[in-house]
Amino acid sequence: MENYDYLIKLLALGDSAVGKTSFLNQYTNHIFQTNFVSTVGIDFFEKRVVYKSPHHEFGRGQRLLLQLWDTAGQERFRSLTTAFYRDAMGFLLFYDVTNEASFLNVRDWLAQLSVHSYCENPDFVLCANKADLEDIRTISTSDGKQLADELGAPYVETSAATGLNVEIAVNTLLDLLMDRIQHSTELQLANGVVQGIRFGENASKTPGQRCFC
Structure with a gap:
């Protein structure tokens, strides 16, 4: 019998060298490595957490097994990494505040x-x-927040080096996912049908609507 309530798969996206691997390593192992090794293809980290919702009773004390998938940012690996998108439940979309190109490419990643x-x-x-890296920063907080507002997403400033807001970023995403699961469960109960929570090839989506798992 599995010793967790939900298996949650998260995917980290963004240009090469924006710090995805370092972020995930900091979150799962509380380690920051100064030597840069570019991710080849895809890799993943695991972490077990007890989720406590700040808003709803649903999710209080839920045991989660997180699989955090680390994707390569280089164009030559793009066809490989996109195959993992459909199995992921939520996404951490990164840019580097010292690299304008990575900021401009956020919309491409979202597309x-x-x-x-x-x-x-x-x-x-x-x-x-x-x-x-405030001294060499090129993308301001206001520009980042404006982009997040336009995309309809939460905005979190993070640092894999210091651990700044690393847990907050992941917890913010978990709040969104658990709210989605709660909504889906309530909808199924209202219809008198309780089905398994699904993310993947068989999950249906209705054009123009926000989908539920």
């Missing part, structure tokens, strides 16, 4: 996400990473 994810409006958090 791919909209095409390949399990539904048309997947839950994601916009992570402005390397926020500790």
Whole structure:
């Protein structure tokens, strides 16, 4: 018997060198490695957490097994990594506050996400990473927040080096996902049908509507 209530798969997206691997390593192992090794293809980290919702009784004390998938940002791996989009339940979309190109490419990543994810409006958090590098920062907080508002996503400034808001970013995404699960469960109960929670190839989506798992 599994010793968790939900298996939650999260995917980290963004250009190469924005700090996805370092972020996930900091979140799961509380380690920051200064040597940069570019991710080849895809890798993943695991972490067990007890989820406590700040808003609803649903989810209080739920045991979660998190699989956090780390994707390569290089174009040559794009066809490989997009195959993993559909199985992910939520997304951490990164840019580097010292790299304008990574900021400008956020919309391209979101466009791919909209095409390949399990539904048309997947839950994601916009992570402005390397926020500790204030002296060489090129993307302001206001610009980041404006983009997040336009995309309809939460905005979190993070630093894999110091651990700044790393847990907050993941917890913010978990709040969105658990709310979605709660809504789906309540809808099924109202219809007198309780089905398994599904993310994947068989999950249906209705054009123009926010989908539920």
